[in-house]
Amino acid sequence: MCVTCGCSDEANVTLTNMETGVKTAIEEHHHTHTLPDGTVITHSHHHQEKEHHQTHSHTLTEGTVVTHTHTSSTINSPQIHAQIHAKTISLEEKLLQKNDLIAAQNRGWFKGRNVLALNLVSSPGSGKTTLLTRTIKDLKDNLSISVIEGDQETANDAQKIRETGCKVVQINTGTGCHLEASMIERGYQELKPEPNSILMIENVGNLVCPALFDLGEYAKVAILSVTEGEDKPIKYPHMFRESKVMILTKIDLLPYVPFDLNLCLEYAKQVNPKIEIFQVSSLTGEGLSNWYNWLKQTLKVETF
Amino acid sequence: MHELGITHNIVAIVIENAQGLTVKRVTVEIGQLSAIMPDAIRFCFDICCQGTILDGTTLEIIEIPGLGKCRHCGTRIPLSQPFGQCYNCGSIELEIIQGQELKIKEMEVEEICV
Numbered sequence: 001m002c003v004t005c006g007c008s009d010e011a012n013v014t015l016t017n018m019e020t021g022v023k024t025a026i027e028e029h030h031h032t033h034t035l036p037d038g039t040v041i042t043h044s045h046h047h048q049e050k051e052h053h054q055t056h057s058h059t060l061t062e063g064t065v066v067t068h069t070h071t072s073s074t075i076n077s078p079q080i081h082a083q084i085h086a087k088t089i090s091l092e093e094k095l096l097q098k099n100d101l102i103a104a105q106n107r108g109w110f111k112g113r114n115v116l117a118l119n120l121v122s123s124p125g126s127g128k129t130t131l132l133t134r135t136i137k138d139l140k141d142n143l144s145i146s147v148i149e150g151d152q153e154t155a156n157d158a159q160k161i162r163e164t165g166c167k168v169v170q171i172n173t174g175t176g177c178h179l180e181a182s183m184i185e186r187g188y189q190e191l192k193p194e195p196n197s198i199l200m201i202e203n204v205g206n207l208v209c210p211a212l213f214d215l216g217e218y219a220k221v222a223i224l225s226v227t228e229g230e231d232k233p234i235k236y237p238h239m240f241r242e243s244k245v246m247i248l249t250k251i252d253l254l255p256y257v258p259f260d261l262n263l264c265l266e267y268a269k270q271v272n273p274k275i276e277i278f279q280v281s282s283l284t285g286e287g288l289s290n291w292y293n294w295l296k297q298t299l300k301v302e303t304f
Numbered sequence: 305m306h307e308l309g310i311t312h313n314i315v316a317i318v319i320e321n322a323q324g325l326t327v328k329r330v331t332v333e334i335g336q337l338s339a340i341m342p343d344a345i346r347f348c349f350d351i352c353c354q355g356t357i358l359d360g361t362t363l364e365i366i367e368i369p370g371l372g373k374c375r376h377c378g379t380r381i382p383l384s385q386p387f388g389q390c391y392n393c394g395s396i397e398l399e400i401i402q403g404q405e406l407k408i409k410e411m412e413v414e415e416i417c418v
Contacts, residue, residue: 085414089411093408094406094407211339237385270389271386
């Protein structure tokens, strides 16, 4: 949010438990850092760096050790400091490390409980929620599925999922454009998915930013509808490259829209030769059995 | 627009490591296949630095070109997007070996001595 993605401090990320209706704010502004000397500090973004007081020691040529304290405003005072010279500090710090660490913890949590976590990504309006509700209804006698629902605003999608009888929490990212690993951590702590089950994470509709953020999921599943244009995979290659699976939805509309199916499949394979593709219609049910078989097989292979 | 947040992250990490010293220059490595726009980072940097010890700090961005390696014949292929085709054997199975970097490489601070 304020630190890791593109939104303002007022992003107001909230988590809503759809069973209890309780809505809580996800506090992101306090965090912990380890300094190079091993000191661990926890601070908020309101920390006034300008008021930073600094105490340090210098060893003079004759061996005398001088320790003194000053604030940043006295740093350039010639009376105190005879010489200022530049020093280069090597950092090699990965910018998404904080997110990646939490994602790794999430992955361990899922693995330990045999939970198959899938991160559903697409542009808005591709049919993610419709596919999800249909999948839950069709599989609920055989498989346990729970859902973390991500949207900027409203609990509308979570409400639709809730109506299927499935456990769901809604995460509203405010002005944020994607889900992050820390939000998923809060989500499953609230949801408590049962062992040997599937956790569907419906990401914010956006084909760009979610590609960068590992949530700790087993796979990203990219959803693309035939009303969007066959060149989406090469227009947004990062997302399709990151995904293990692509689901082409709304295939019942193929006779009515100018969509070159073969070219789309070719583009997807060009970006990601290993991507597994399912062609489905959530409306008529066509092709869904292949997707369901993949879910069952993957849950079995991954967890037993 | 994840670049604004990433720039916030750069500023926060540098401030922590500077421990109050004046920072003259920050060098960031961004791979050309990383889905991060250097221009957007530059645009955000000055704004993110305002009111911090990084006010006036120079941002240096090293852009690292994309490079793939063919999984079939081992040929190295320059890439401007995260996919492509081997010009030697025609395979599209390329492993990206360079161009996805996103890190703060180093920072230059003013060291004060008595």
